[in-house]
Amino acid sequence: MNFLKLKEWFSQRYDLSDIKKMATGKLVPVHRFDFLYYTGGITLFLFILQFIVGIILAFYYVPHPEHAYKSIIDIVTKLNMGWFFRSFHHWGAQLLMVFAFLHLFGTLLAKAYRKPREFVWFTGFILLGISIFFGLSGYLLLWDERAMAAVKIATGGSGAFPFIGGFLKAFLRGGIDVTGDTLIRFYAFHVAILPLLTVMIIGLHVLLVQYHGMSVPLSEEKKGYGQVPFFPNIFYKDLALWLVVLGTTATLAVFLPPEIGIKADPLAPTPENIKPEWFFLFLFQTLKMFPGEILGLNGETVAIVLITLAILFFFLLPLFDRKTSRGEKSPLFTWIGIGYFAYFIVMTLVGFWS
């Protein structure tokens, strides 16, 4: 294998020296909080793993309500290492959500969303929404009792939106109730629509990060900081972390394979104590806190409206946080950030233990 000759052949046709210079010139700041930089890369790595494992699982999964459940049982019991890849896909998804939230709150508290990086925050936020929908749609595909109940609750919540609620619920469910049509629709989302959107938006997100460079927290900017080249120093550290994440996911997959419950029956009553996936718990708990009726208005609608406003505010945070955009300390928004983080953690735990 004469690599030199191949390089010659290629460079006679394409001049990549500019791209190479950009890549080798990429510098990463070194400071007290630079460990936060790794969270995005790990989330990306988990996405890639999920794509690969998801593709081979798609060879065997049958997205029809009559056969879906059985196809998963076949994957788990009959195929070589099928149980492992399904379990790996489950745990990959769980870890992805954990790191996505770590990445979210890391960038929030480090105020990396400030000018000029507002669009990195916006695209990232959209990616979070996509990940959550990935999780929900994937969960239903098992078509067991628990999955169906969880999706009934999650899509039912969407119906509480004022004006658009009914339309949104019908769009997600493919009808009035969660039925076989919902399964097929969620499958289309999970394997076609969402992956395409994800690839495009991750591409944009990562491109913007390259354009702007890594953000440094205001306190560290003032102190001054050194820089280190991405290639090869940080690249190898990234690789090492990604390998550990791979090993951890595989270990979780082997020791804690997810259950398969009873086959879903749209006509059966909802089982007791149904809870949605853990990353929905904070929303679920919040909804539970609201009484049935407030000042003559439907309690659930009020709850949904307030939650939507809170999320919208969160989404548009870079535009509201003027002080930080100017490079000044903003204790108010630091506390707002901590507030969102604490609320998420507390409500998730409460939902988990109740």
Added chain:
Amino acid sequence: MKLRYSLVSRRTFLNSLFGGWLIAFFSGSLYALFKFAFPTLGKEPDFVILKAEDFLHIDPNSTKPFAWGGKLGIFFKKADGTIMAVKGVCSHMDCNVLYKPLEKKFYCACHKGWFDEDGKNIAGPPPRPLEIFVHSIEGDKLIVAKKGVKVELPKA
């Protein structure tokens, strides 16, 4: 004998070690992935279901082939009327065997191996007898199964 200068540079050593280990690691992982992605290569069924009427009424001392996954299965009615089902694959080098009614033996053309009426290897290179299947009749169906397999019929 101690060398004055190293045979390879530090860079070459590290890069070869890294590359070699990476290749070994990922080829192992990818092998597992591919085994899952290409499952039916070499896999045989646990049992097959055939139409009884197609097979039970063949002449004595004759055979009728059936599909056993991708391989040859032979339904055999002996001269005295007893029926048997065997895998028609020679135990030597996996060639398909042929029943010769005149000699009342199974013959493998590849290396001139011979099996008797009960599938036992009697002449030539085959080291083991032909694999014998367990057969049963349920209604209008003939079920041929691997020995030791619990047959579960789908609830049709």
Added chain:
Amino acid sequence: MKRIMETLTIFVILLTTQLTGAAEKIEVFTTVRYDQYIIYESLALFWVGIAGLLIIIRMKLKEIERVQKLRLDATEENVPSLE
């Protein structure tokens, strides 16, 4: 007599399970001891592989940092060439 009672009890139990449609738990992990050991062994081997890679990466990083400290990797900008 004892035999008859035993077989009758087993028969009744089996009958009830069939009639009430008691579902078996679906095994998501093999129950075969031999296969379980192979899986745990493979996982251990997998981690050995990862550990090896981590060690080699650390070796490479140390070497890179050594070279960078000595500035052996800096390229001179204005090298006169024969063009």
